[in-house]
Amino acid sequence: MLAEQSSSHTLLLVEDDDLQARLYRTMLYRERGTEPVATDEGGGETGTTVETVRTLEEARTALEDDESFDLVLLDLNLPDSLGLETLDSVLETVDGTAVVVLTGIDDDAIGREAVERGAEDYLVKDRVTPRLLDRTVTYAIERRRRVTEIERQRNELAVLHWLVRHEIRNDATVVLGWAAALDATDPESERIVSRIEEAGEHIVELTESVGVMVESLEEPQTELVPIDLVAVVEEEIDRLEARHGDCTVAFDRPEGTVSVRADRFLNVVVRNVLTNAVVHGDAEETITVNVSRGTDGSAELTVSDGGPGLSATDRRRATERGYTTDEEGIGVGLYLVRTFVDRYGGSLTIESDPERPPGTTVRIRLESEH
Template sequence: MTNAEPTHILLVEDNPADARLITEYVSESSWGDADAPAPAITHVERLEAAREAVADDVDVVLLDLGLPDSTGVETLDEMVQAVTTEPIVVLTGLEDERVGEEAIERGAQDYLVKDDITPRLLQQTVQYAISREQQQQQLRQRNAELALLTQVVRHDIRNDVGVIMGWGETLGDHVDAQGEAHLERMLNAGEHIASITETVGDFLDVLGDGGDPDLSPVDLESVLTNEIDKARSAYEDTTITITGDVDDALHVTATELLSSVFRNLLNNAVAHNDKPEPEITVHVESNDETIAVRIADNGPGIPDSYKQEIFGRGEMGLESSGSGIGLYLVDTLVEMFDGEVVLEDNEPEGSVFTVVLPRSRKPTETDHEAV
């Protein structure tokens, strides 16, 4: 839409009096700039007609939720599916903030209570809705471009690190004792880079999901033991012990990204440990409602004043001076799984990260057949 083009409003309203009033408001001489053309308005009374009309270069949709062929929030859901980039402003006769808030949560840009509409308020709401939608489109485009760039960069980094690690390992038999120390540092740095790219990838998956996660039963024992095996392989000087209720009957409500939670907590327990031989104990406790995984280390511990900040919670976000994106990702994922993560002191020294997740029943053969 250029400055020379009128704003095209699609009004979906079956009440003749309300439709006439809104049409009059739109035709007010005070609408828009003096040099701008008056808005064009297309009026339909049914959802079916609105679906067809929205394809005709519409800039914004004013949508009543109570129509002859659709009622309630289902009307909005259907309209959200029908539009492409056109913002929707919901019209409601209910003086109830919850109706408008729910409409915005389900895809509307804004809402108006009919009894409160004035020409000025209608004009501002329409203009702001169009402007916000345009800004969001630009942001989505930038995010898509950044996601593609990040994917390419991660792919290239992983490939190059793989080459470095492969050639580095072949040098083990060709260097002296002093060279072995340097080689070990190089290989550790390579492992660290690989771990960072994996964590960044997991975090981008979370950010790019764009909605509520599809939670399902996840085999905790399989995920946990797999991550412990990988940590033992990566950190040969570290002792990792697992105790408690660990068996294949334990399932929690989560997604496949649960592995990233334990991978980052285990890596953090080693990376920030000041002992020559770090010791980590993983203890599992379960009850009818939840399963708690307690990861304790013998490191230097974390001051009380730092225990919340280390997750990057609140307004700190990714700019937190905590341990980095790994713990922020842990906190984000556990919250997504409707669980919680708690940081406490270990005795006599070190820290304990406890992840509490909702327990889920083990999926049966009938479940798989139903899917």
């Protein structure tokens, strides 16, 4: 795949030694099996193109005038610049273009520092072979392409994060405020206002879940630290009862703390499991929550509702992205839960509660911190 992609790249070779420059061009053309071929509007084959300049100033001018270069093959020691400052200057000029450093010094430390400063790779001149040069150039271009794509996606996620956490959430809050101000004078009006409030609260909960998911994608995976699962569950039960005043939660907790390895998103995991029990359970039934210590050194959280229960297919698919048993809704909560439980090295199962059928029990097992 990569070898096929290499046939139409445009490279800028920055090398003041004419003999070396001819050698690199020959290597590239021979290894790729093509010479540059001119094309016209009628079409034709396009080969690898290598443009050569001798100085840093010429390189910067070429890069500023032409943004189509896929890679810069850069000699660090030029008539008007020496060492890693040459690389720094080129990196200030390019945007999304891969840079591979050429050095005449047989010192891997310089190459590693060049990569740390932003180069995709480095080559020691005395060790360059046609195959090594071609592979290095091809993989460097592909790595830079992927990094650029990831950066683009991260920027899009940042925009999505803003829209979800601010614009959509703010509008939902306004809807809830106006719904609370309505004066329902008959059962039909009460039903309509109640539906508006339920929909508004559901939107707020979805924005929280989606916002957390986007936030977790935006940042590197955080280090897992000891967190008291009991304290987190108590906090989220208080939050749930404040938001859903008609729900009843029975919490069976052990003595002392139950420390698990997790990160700051553990609250979101517990919050979504509890909310799922409210949304899909029976409002008149008590939600049962239990935290226990496993004999194998693990910790377990179970949340059981008194709803109609889930079929075997629904239980198996409930944590898939976008899956829902409600044709009008989109499943987010349990997919989000599974994502973080996997990150913590734990497990998640969904089962019928044999003690209180039909109902549904969500069981999360996490590594405990001794």
